[in-house]
Amino acid sequence: MSAWFSPDSIDDALALIERHPDARLIAGGTDLLVRRRSEMSDIPLISLERVAALQGIEEVREDGMLAIGAATRIAELAVSPLLAANAPLLQRAALSFGAPAIRNMASVGGNLCTASPAGDCLPPLHALGAQVELIARAGRRRLPISDFIVGPGRTSLAPGEIVTRVLLPSRDRFAWQAYEKIGRRQSLAISVVSFAALLRLDDEQRIAEAHLAWGSVGPTVVTAPELANWLLGKPLDQSLIDVAAERARAAVCPIDDLRAGADYRRALAGNLLRRFLRRVQHG
Numbered sequence: 001m002s003a004w005f006s007p008d009s010i011d012d013a014l015a016l017i018e019r020h021p022d023a024r025l026i027a028g029g030t031d032l033l034v035r036r037r038s039e040m041s042d043i044p045l046i047s048l049e050r051v052a053a054l055q056g057i058e059e060v061r062e063d064g065m066l067a068i069g070a071a072t073r074i075a076e077l078a079v080s081p082l083l084a085a086n087a088p089l090l091q092r093a094a095l096s097f098g099a100p101a102i103r104n105m106a107s108v109g110g111n112l113c114t115a116s117p118a119g120d121c122l123p124p125l126h127a128l129g130a131q132v133e134l135i136a137r138a139g140r141r142r143l144p145i146s147d148f149i150v151g152p153g154r155t156s157l158a159p160g161e162i163v164t165r166v167l168l169p170s171r172d173r174f175a176w177q178a179y180e181k182i183g184r185r186q187s188l189a190i191s192v193v194s195f196a197a198l199l200r201l202d203d204e205q206r207i208a209e210a211h212l213a214w215g216s217v218g219p220t221v222v223t224a225p226e227l228a229n230w231l232l233g234k235p236l237d238q239s240l241i242d243v244a245a246e247r248a249r250a251a252v253c254p255i256d257d258l259r260a261g262a263d264y265r266r267a268l269a270g271n272l273l274r275r276f277l278r279r280v281q282h283g
């Protein structure tokens, strides 16, 4: 049986990490305990569950951002009025996540640190331009999510660091926000392809701003910035939608695996963008 620590402050958690450098942090345990069950018996675990500073969703007045505590459960994201008003695409991702029992345990910080190409929070967080806040004995730092997740299962989390918050810049000017997840079934399914988008039209119905992100079609989330830039200033008509879908298929780099083939995933990536742009076109 491994040692289990339950600090109730960030300072206590950092002190425990210092005293037990071989320990692992644990939030909901829905990844850690499943993956490492056989290896966990001797590894001390530091639970983040009781650290109040890592819980909840709030507006940060000074920089107009929305802050989500790293240990906040996916279930809380799914019902948050603040997310419904500011980042409905992230809320949609939370609602498509696993099933209620998993959503009640799993945390947004755990989803980030697992860094799975299929992680449901990750495409919305990329599209939203989220920043990840980290703390260690040496101090705090903040970095864009695209610098935090560096590969499949790999992050730039340094030894001794804790993810404290995920910060979302204000995106209320985006009338169009979407998250879609295609899996082999409706719940308890890992995504075959997922897609997140934010889009704003100007008064002449031209695309004024776009942020796109796909999951499960590359080693990490694919954001295709060239495609998003190419859309800017263009009227949203059928020929634009066709070319955009074609460009999306070219931008992703999926693999064949147990859940789907690469060609199918590529086609889905294009179709999800096509479906989203059509919805915007028809208002």
Ligand SMILES: Cc1cc2nc3c(=O)[nH]c(=O)nc-3n(C[C@H](O)[C@H](O)[C@H](O)COP(=O)(O)OP(=O)(O)OC[C@H]3O[C@@H](n4cnc5c(N)ncnc54)[C@H](O)[C@@H]3O)c2cc1C
Binding pocket: 024, 025, 026, 027, 028, 029, 030, 031, 032, 033, 034, 048, 070, 071, 096, 097, 098, 099, 102, 105, 106, 107, 108, 109, 110, 111, 112, 113, 114, 118, 119, 120, 121, 157, 161, 162, 163, 164, 188, 189, 190
């Ligand atoms: C049945 C089942 C269904 C699932 N369905 C989905 C799904 O639909 N979509 C999806 O995206 N995922 C799914 N998952 C995967 C998992 O639930 C998520 O990745 C979840 O967000 C992990 O969060 P957690 O709090 O449980 O992480 P944990 O297992 O507690 O931790 C995961 C990793 O993150 C580290 N960590 C956690 N918090 C911090 C922190 N604050 N600072 C530093 N390191 C930290 C831990 O040390 C560990 O390495 C599923 C898992 C199961 C078992």
